[in-house]
Amino acid sequence: MATIRDVAKLAGVSVATISRYLNKTGYVNIDTELKIKKAIETLNYEPSSVARGLAGKQTKTIALILPDISNPFFPELARAVEDVASTYGYTVIFCNSDDQGAKERTYIELLKKKYIDGIIFASNTLNKHDAEQINVNGIPIVCLDRAPDNHICSVVRSKNREGARLAVEHLLESGCRKIAHIYGPRDLITAQERMKGYEDAVKSLPWYSPSLMVPGNFRIDGGMQATETLLHGHPDIDGIFAGNDLMAIGTLKALHRMQIRVPDQVKVCGFDGIQMAEIMEPELTTVAQPIYEMGAIVSRLLIKKIEGSLDTNEIYELDVTLVPRKSTQKEAQL
Amino acid sequence: MATIRDVAKLAGVSVATISRYLNKTGYVNIDTELKIKKAIETLNYEPSSVARGLAGKQTKTIALILPDISNPFFPELARAVEDVASTYGYTVIFCNSDDQGAKERTYIELLKKKYIDGIIFASNTLNKHDAEQINVNGIPIVCLDRAPDNHICSVVRSKNREGARLAVEHLLESGCRKIAHIYGPRDLITAQERMKGYEDAVKSLPWYSPSLMVPGNFRIDGGMQATETLLHGHPDIDGIFAGNDLMAIGTLKALHRMQIRVPDQVKVCGFDGIQMAEIMEPELTTVAQPIYEMGAIVSRLLIKKIEGSLDTNEIYELDVTLVPRKSTQKEAQL
DNA sequence: CGTATATGTGGTACCGGTTACACATTCAAT
DNA sequence: ATTGAATGTGTAACCGGTACCACATATACG
Structure with missing residues (x-):
């Protein structure tokens, strides 16, 4: 060379x-x-980029820290991030944190040593302290979903609470009269917000009872178990709003095993809009987040921050869309 | 600092x-x-890793070039790569090539400038010339599925041909008497091998006809179209072996729309063993590749090469496993 | 015409490590 | 006592860029 x-x-x-x-x-x-x-x-x-990195400031590299790339929500996000990063000449390092604070911190140490230009956090455990730690080092960060603290970094998220309301209203319109909710991990803001949205929409209805809310873990198996619990306690449920698509898929599977027909007997709605939702049988109605767009926005934001053309921390709340499919279809009006 | x-x-x-x-x-x-x-x-x-990179040799960074992280086959692979890389102290940069040679070459240029320690190619367009180009620069590379040329780099792949035979034999055992094949892109070795495996298994059977092989594109829509074409030309088909799971999913969808029951009227088998296969209704029988393991092996191989404890180029052919599920189930023997 | 400003170029000290080489000292073996 | 290896440490050149500063020349303005 x-x-x-x-x-x-x-x-x-x-x-x-x-x-x-x-x-x-x-x-x-x-x-x-x-x-x-x-x-x-x-x-x-x-x-040589390395020499440049040492001499100057920038390494033209950003990191994407996410819980687990094999969670179907993230590949599309990662793709978006990499797409916009590469159009701006940046390269992206990806890290699976498994939502473990320890792993995250290890990665952050490593990334600091590498003079990374910025970090995108799509992981959920980043707390205020960590964020400040990174800020101290002057590394720009942008978060998805979660704001470690007000104005410590920019945040991109979608309207979880409103989306959840949308989901429940849709189920009501489709004829449901008793709608349960399977919520995700308590420590995830998104799960909390969606639960609040559910409560907003149902708490004034006569049939509402807190026992209609059961925990899942944002995974398929959690959705399955929760569904069983749910139908055991409330056999008359005719609508289930799952906190994410993966759990909704579990719900579909569990109902199928219990020989309960969807959407005839029970209607199901998920949240996220992952590709899998569409290939289910019946196709899963869901509240879709603009996943690719979120990834694209978050990357552009980070790059702007890195290149200094942005120094305020803002919150971007993206709209969600209800995508009605088979799993919430009303019986044909003959 | x-x-x-x-x-x-x-x-x-x-x-x-x-x-x-x-x-x-x-x-x-x-x-x-x-x-x-x-x-x-x-x-x-x-x-500082950057200073080290400049002074010494290693940057402790490897690159993973794959066609598209949002293709469901790759997240698990990427996860495996990142897992083992990080246990050895390496960091991984990921690149989506969309199987376009031009993009790949651009990435390679970029990666060279970054003094990357090695490259994992899970992309299919890498040709002999490119591989040599990289080799000239002394950057170790390891390939998935495809060998650009004999012994220019180590290769990890699974037994595609044998797996395809397995699939067809399984369909035959399940009672199929006329099995079609939807094959993937002609330029992909994996697609070719699977097609050969299909031919191995059926060419001596009386019903065999080349028109039972139709092209798909390794995607869901390709599987759907191919299925329609297939059943148009051969309404008596009772088994379909799709070259990958995505197309098999398309097949399932198409059959569902045509009101053809699976597995009663037609049995379907895919290839790959992606997570999606399991959540289908009916659950999709498939020939599973050890995806995570492939990623893990390929990474370890690369790291060994980087650290000099390996200088021969070998080919690792991994076993595949037939995973029988609902989509090929025999009618209950009453 | 004097002076300010734009244009054009080179020398060289960094950036933060690695490593070849020189130089001591200690200690065991001959 | 002599020698040679093992142990221990410092100096400084280098990796391949960036950027500050000095210095020249040309052009414009009052």
């Missing part, structure tokens, strides 16, 4: 000039420019 | 000694060691 000094020698100028030419900082005579161009060409020179 | 010189000053020794201590290269007196330890402790010193 040729170095900048090789190029300088061949072009008959100093390294400073080459650097100026490369970064378009300072003056370079048009003739000199041509000579440099030719030298670079013939030497097949490519500036 | 403290630097090595700060530590040296505080500990009252030279930077060389600190470096020796850090890398456990060369002698360091036990007393000196203690002083250094203390200095590092009080300064909260962390060596």
